[in-house]
Amino acid sequence: MTATGSKECPNESMNKVSHDQIMGMDVSRDWLDTYCLPDGLQLRLPNTADGHVPLATVARKRHALVCFETTGGQEWRL
Structure with a gap:
């Protein structure tokens, strides 16, 4: 538990x-x-594997929180 009483995230990343x-x-x-x-x-x-790679690279370099909106189940590949 942390000082705020919540459990620590087991995923270090x-x-x-x-x-x-x-x-x-x-x-x-x-x-x-x-x-x-x-x-x-x-x-x-x-929205293909070729597009996901640079997107993930940018997110990792920025240590960014990634949020997305979708309709119709198009997010499943991400």
């Missing part, structure tokens, strides 16, 4: 996620439209 770096994403069948805070970086990548 979660402790490295920055809430100062947030990536918001709209997921569609063909595209991943991403907007990054606080700097406003915008990415449009294909």
Whole structure:
């Protein structure tokens, strides 16, 4: 337990996620439209394995919290 009384996260990588770096994403069948805070970086990548790789790379380098919105189950590949 931590000082706040919550259990510690067993996944060490979660402790490295920055809430100062947030990536918001709209997921569609063909595209991943991403907007990054606080700097406003915008990415449009294909919703394919070839698009997921650079997206994951950007998220890891930023230690970003990634949030996405989807309709129709298009998020399952992520």
